[in-house]
Amino acid sequence: MRIYLMILISLFIGACTKAVDTDYYKKEDLTKFKPRSFKAETKNKEIELVAVKECPGKVICTDREIKLSFIHAGRFTFLKGKNLDLETEQGQIDLNQRDYSYSYDNRKKSKVGTSGVLTEQFLIWVSEPDFIKAARAEKATMYIGDYAFELSSEGRDAWQIMMDKERLLKIMDEEQQREYGQYPHEDKKKKELDLREKRMVSEAAESTWKMIENSEKLEDFRYFLEQFPESPYAIPAKLKLKQLENESE
Structure with missing residues (x-):
């Protein structure tokens, strides 16, 4: 009974967790879109993949690079110095323009029970077309040196959702759907430009109004209304135009 309840609880938690x-x-x-991270394993080596897409303002933007992290935790270095390639049926994606970082926690326990865990990370900026290619591929294999990690389609499904506005x-x-779907907020710089x-x-x-307000030419007021229909001066311009039209009849 207890096992059954645990299974139900885990399924419920999984269903409630957003992709x-x-x-x-x-x-x-700025808005950060974070698909659920997932892990891949081969030859007793495990990596975690974390993706983040950043958009200025409250918008679902396009043509933005994706920040993709590969994380490995263990007793010894694994990622450092190794080439990275992502292979799909649509071609290979070179991931070697990356930043390497690491941290060491001497209190954390490793998988084998010994104290001390070295956590390494490769941080890579991936172009949107390449990321979409990796997300939608039938099969995607991550090569780290001689190690081949199969990236599951289930794990990459969250990537697909992030790159598909309707699914996202x-x-x-409901509130986010309103903000990002019906009434997206542009970024601050664009707002400032619009105000300017x-x-x-x-x-x-x-x-322009100060130049023509005492004019007796119909064309001046017609031109003004054509150029500035939303201006507060459009009201007196219409009145003046009507007056001149009546006088010309």
């Missing part, structure tokens, strides 16, 4: 987490960071005005929106909660453009248009409308 992709969506986290917005207000201070940086479906797993979001609006200010420039407003200033141009004001200076």
